[in-house]
Amino acid sequence: MASIYANAYLTIAATASADFDGGCFRERSPTVKVEVTDIAGQISCLYARERLGHAAFDFGISGALQAARRNAWRAESQIDDYPLFGRGWCFQERLLSPRVLHYTSEEIVWECLGMTSCECGTMDRFVGSAVLRERRNAAGVPLDIEVRCGKLERSQALVKRLGMLERFESLSNFRGKLPAVLSDDYAFMSAIEGKPLEMETTDVQMRERWRDLVSQYSHRHLTYATDTLPALSGLAKSWQARSPGLGQYLAGLWEHDLLRGLLWQCVDRGETARPGDYLAPSWSWASLRGAVDWLPFHYEPIYHVTIMAVATQPSGRNAFGEVTSGHVKLRGLVVIATMKTYDLRENTAEMQAHRDCYLEGTEMGQRFFIDSTEEYAALLGQELHCLWCSTDVNDLRTMIGFERGLVLRRCDNTSNTFRRVGVMANFRIAERDAAEVTEMELIII
Numbered sequence: 247m248a249s250i251y252a253n254a255y256l257t258i259a260a261t262a263s264a265d266f267d268g269g270c271f272r273e274r275s276p277t278v279k280v281e282v283t284d285i286a287g288q289i290s291c292l293y294a295r296e297r298l299g300h301a302a303f304d305f306g307i308s309g310a311l312q313a314a315r316r317n318a319w320r321a322e323s324q325i326d327d328y329p330l331f332g333r334g335w336c337f338q339e340r341l342l343s344p345r346v347l348h349y350t351s352e353e354i355v356w357e358c359l360g361m362t363s364c365e366c367g368t369m370d371r372f373v374g375s376a377v378l379r380e381r382r383n384a385a386g387v388p389l390d391i392e393v394r395c396g397k398l399e400r401s402q403a404l405v406k407r408l409g410m411l412e413r414f415e416s417l418s419n420f421r422g423k424l425p426a427v428l429s430d431d432y433a434f435m436s437a438i439e440g441k442p443l444e445m446e447t448t449d450v451q452m453r454e455r456w457r458d459l460v461s462q463y464s465h466r467h468l469t470y471a472t473d474t475l476p477a478l479s480g481l482a483k484s485w486q487a488r489s490p491g492l493g494q495y496l497a498g499l500w501e502h503d504l505l506r507g508l509l510w511q512c513v514d515r516g517e518t519a520r521p522g523d524y525l526a527p528s529w530s531w532a533s534l535r536g537a538v539d540w541l542p543f544h545y546e547p548i549y550h551v552t553i554m555a556v557a558t559q560p561s562g563r564n565a566f567g568e569v570t571s572g573h574v575k576l577r578g579l580v581v582i583a584t585m586k587t588y589d590l591r592e593n594t595a596e597m598q599a600h601r602d603c604y605l606e607g608t609e610m611g612q613r614f615f616i617d618s619t620e621e622y623a624a625l626l627g628q629e630l631h632c633l634w635c636s637t638d639v640n641d642l643r644t645m646i647g648f649e650r651g652l653v654l655r656r657c658d659n660t661s662n663t664f665r666r667v668g669v670m671a672n673f674r675i676a677e678r679d680a681a682e683v684t685e686m687e688l689i690i691i
């Protein structure tokens with residue numbers, strides 16, 4: 247299916263339809279007509295309609311959700327306006343199509359490799375949108391200089407117009423006060439810092455962009471959980487062709503981004519589960535049903551684990567599709583702890599929904615994020631292995647920062663084979679006695 251969309255001349259999308267019967271055409275909201283009389287006594291008519299929101303268009307559902315969280319737009323209701331953006335298979339179909347004509351409930355929207363445009367004109371300004379960037383990447387069209395420069399110019403104009411820098415005494419202070427939508431914007435921050443825009447895309451950027459794509463994709467709904475990897479396989483294949491530096495594709499992660507890639511976390515607390523059908527090895531985000539993102543880092547993290555081996559077994563000929571097995575062998579420092587809860591409402595459904603999980607060794611509880619809330623009851627009181635993975639240095643003078651780690655459960659008493667059950671955002675391994683910490687080689691399946 248991926249090649250059909252990639253080779254289509256035009257893809258017509260019934261973006262406002264919830265199902266096959268929904269069709270393309272909708273009754274639009276009526277416009278408002280106001281008669282006005284000017285000073286010369288001439289009667290004129292003004293026509294108006296409700297302003298349309300477009301946040302959902304930039305990156306579908308999670309884009310709209312993020313916008314809603316920031317209260318930047320009236321975005322929450324927008325998700326319901328574009329049911330197509332909630333469907334898993336449609337994610338790569340949209341990004342692989344060179345041209346898409348969207349029929350929404352209020353207007354027609356055009357997307358091609360050069361622009362995004364809509365009837366009300368708002369989307370004509372989406373020049374540097376993440377969707378346009380990823381669609382160009384999938385098609386092998388570089389993000390051209392005009393697009394980047396156009397965005398830089400607009401960002402510079404915005405900075406100047408708002409007189410933003412004068413209102414804050416320092417750049418770091420300024421960064422902290424920016425809405426996330428702007429501080430995440432590369433062109434905007436380049437404009438503020440007076441830096442030229444890099445024209446070359448680095449491997450580091452491509453790794454970050456893949457993680458972002460997966461995070462966006464994971465918010466979408468798939469009827470069959472076993473489609474998790476297949477419905478993304480066309481994009482993965484085009485990514486490897488564009489960026490061979492990513493290495494081998496491993497059940498939704500890339501070989502040369504594996505240390506960072508392993509540190510994903512669930513976003514929808516209480517709504518993630520590992521289904522009965524095998525989807526992927528437990529160290530892959532694709533083993534779960536539910537939305538994921540990656541633990542944030544201030545700088546490029548320092549890693550404390552060594553990858554000894556990694557492999558996945560595709561179920562068919564497609565190296566980017568379903569997998570039947572996979573393992574990663576890591577060497578690193580491990581602390582053994584027991585999963586506890588300090589909540590007085592012992593083992594209630596509400597508590598499980600909040601993944602209120604702690605690990606207790608000799609030190610009082612360290613919180614961690616469980617992957618599948620369905621596993622909560624089975625893990626309570628169990629011995630778990632915590633593998634120290636990385637340090638996110640947030641103070642360059644002291645080199646102190648957040649320690650990240652994987653929480654693993656041994657598959658049986660005799661082997662060194664484990665399954666991932668969660669992730670720790672702050673491990674605090676430095677405070678531990680050396681006697682508590684063991685160097686181990688572990689195989690995670």
Ligand SMILES: [Zn+2]
Nearest residue numbers: 364366367368
């Ligand atoms: Zn519009």
